[in-house]
Amino acid sequence: MKLSILDLAPVAPGSTVSESFKASVRLAQLAESVNYERIWYAEHHNMSTIASSATAVLIGHIAGQTERIRLGSGGVMLPNHSPLVIAEQFGTLAELYGNRIDLGLGRAPGTDPVTLRALRRDPSAAESFPHDVLELQAYLAGESRIKGVEAIPGSGTRVPLYILGSSLFGAKLAAQLGLPYSFASHFAPAALHQAIAVYREEFTASEQLAEPYVIAGVGVLAAENNTRAHELMDQAKRQRVASFLGRGRDQEFTEAEIDMLMSTPQAEQILDMMRYTALGGPEQVADYLEHFAQNTEADELITVHYPLEESDRLTSVKLTAQACALTSVS
Incomplete structure (x- = not known):
């Protein structure tokens, strides 16, 4: 059984964000020593008990204090960002830490409607999620869809992408693009079995992945x-x-x-x-x-x-x- 960890860098009652990050380092070092597969960090905003909002920064901090364990986002909420910026961030991580970096992608805002406006995110941005995933994938492959624009760093790193979801939308997209699929059954349990079934039934092989791969x-x-x-x-x-x-x-x-x-x-x-x-x-x-x-x-x-x-x-x-x-x- 492959086991991994999702770390939200929780801020315990009476604790501080700084102490939370130190705890995340200790957690990652322990997880590495006992052979967990990977640790992911989730992008959330304006939540007093969760400190993992700047996902790429936290991954870099943890990667510098571990040696083998895979680290990544679980996930980056892509509509909050431009694909080019995310390609540069995770391309930087890949150049620094090699083949240890994952890039899990979600389309939810990771926050409430008021904070959504503070992020300067258009509420309709989620509709372009499939296109943004393809644009990001192309930057990381060194095959930019926008003439004259390259992700530097990022180009050619081919950081592996994972689609995160809690509904059938993500399952269908992951299947269509031939990407691994991670279902958020730890907080959205209702569609778990149906989403996994749809993903496996509709999966199409890709350069990254030959067979369906499900993380629950x-x-x-x-x-x-x-x-x-x-x-x-x-x-x-x-x-x-x-x-x-x-x-x-x-x-x-x-x-x-x-x-x-x-x-x-x-x-x-x-x-x-x-x-x-x-x-x-x-x-x-x-x-x-x-x-x-x-x-x-x-x-x-x-x-x-x-x-x-x-x-x-x-x-x-x-x-x-x-x-x-x-x-x-x-």
């Missing part, structure tokens, strides 16, 4: 025992509900207010995002991930580890690797 997102919380795992999961759920429902508030929710929120329909909808989660001790987590991989026929799982505190998150990462036989680390 899945939540993970592994702890020393089942009781501790459920305690940490309760904390993670409360933090997620408070984060989603508290956007725009001047003050944080009190614990009593969160207690009330947890029983609302809004909270139920938010928590359904975590429908696919491996939870428990190492053996339970390994069994869940194996079943999930078989059920989805995914070629790789990208794990999102839910513990709020860094020490618990690192424990989850290490126990999962050991239980899934990625490594023999004691």
Whole structure:
């Protein structure tokens, strides 16, 4: 089973962005030592608990402090940027760090409508996503679609592209372009099986990829025992509900207010995002991930580890690797 990690550079309660980045370095170094396949960082904006907005910058920082593990975006929200700029950014990373860099692409804004305007993004920009992917791919291949314009750096690096999605649109596009497909089942579980089926049925081979390749997102919380795992999961759920429902508030929710929120329909909808989660001790987590991989026929799982505190998150990462036989680390 190939296992990877999606790191949002979470900012824990009472912590800082700077501390979050240091934690991401330690996470990547641990993941490399226990043989995870890759780590991706997601572009989000205006979210106080997520620090991975400047994705390419963070990838470069992590790459400079690791040696082997693949690093990439999961993903860059391409309509927020010009394809040329992204080709230059990831071309720079490829020239610096060689064949360790991935470029996952999404078409969502990664934020709310107000922040969308602050990004200077046209709300209709998502409609040009397929064209922008092709333009970006051409820059990286050294076959620019715009006469006289080359990505420098970037041209000829052929950084591998991945299409990210949470609906059938991304599945169909990835199949049409012959690119790997990563489904965001860790926060948008509804269309998981249908999207993967459509992708596999409609896949057309390309220069980058001869056969379909599916990466499925899945939540993970592994702890020393089942009781501790459920305690940490309760904390993670409360933090997620408070984060989603508290956007725009001047003050944080009190614990009593969160207690009330947890029983609302809004909270139920938010928590359904975590429908696919491996939870428990190492053996339970390994069994869940194996079943999930078989059920989805995914070629790789990208794990999102839910513990709020860094020490618990690192424990989850290490126990999962050991239980899934990625490594023999004691």
